[in-house]
Structures are given as structure tokens and as C-alpha cells.
Amino acid sequence: MAPECVRNKGSYLASDIWSLGVLLHLFYTGVHPFRGGSDYLIFKRSTERDFNRDMSTYPLSVLPKDARDLIDMMLQIDHEKRPTID
Secondary structure (H helix, E strand, C coil), rough: CCCCHHHCCCCCCCHHHHHHHHHHHHHHCCCCCCCCHHHHHHHHHHHHHHCCCCCCHHCCCCCHHHHHHHHHCCCHHHHHHHHCCC
8 A cells, every 4th residue: 555545645646656566566576565464564664665675685587677666666655756657
């Protein structure tokens, strides 16, 4: 869930960009970028952008640089800094 949604600040098209970034991370690496023992911990990690594993530690064969850069842009905490569909 996008940080703005966790904080009950509304939902934007950029919230969907966040979700797509999470899915891309999952598709490339096989793991969710923000894991925790409870929903609260997962939400806390996502609102702090506290990845389970730094994306730079994945081999390029698993997470190519272009994909890493795109995911990094999509998972910005500030929804106004995320790329748009345009």
C-alpha cells in the first residue's frame, strides 16, 4: 500500500504507480520489497522506504540497472516525485 494511503492522506494515480513498482520488484526478485512480521511492520517499512534488501545488492542478471532505476523512481515516498503514466 502506498505511503499516502497508509497515512490515510488520500489516493492518487501516483498510488497506483507505487503499487506497480512493488509488483515490478516482486516480479524481478521474487520477494516483496517491504516485509515484516505484521501488517503494521510492513506499513511502517513502506512509509519509511526501508527495503528488506538494498536493490543494489541484487545481481544485474536478477535486477537490471534500468529496472532498478525505474523501481526506485516508482517507490518514492512523496507521490509527487513518482513518474506519471505519461
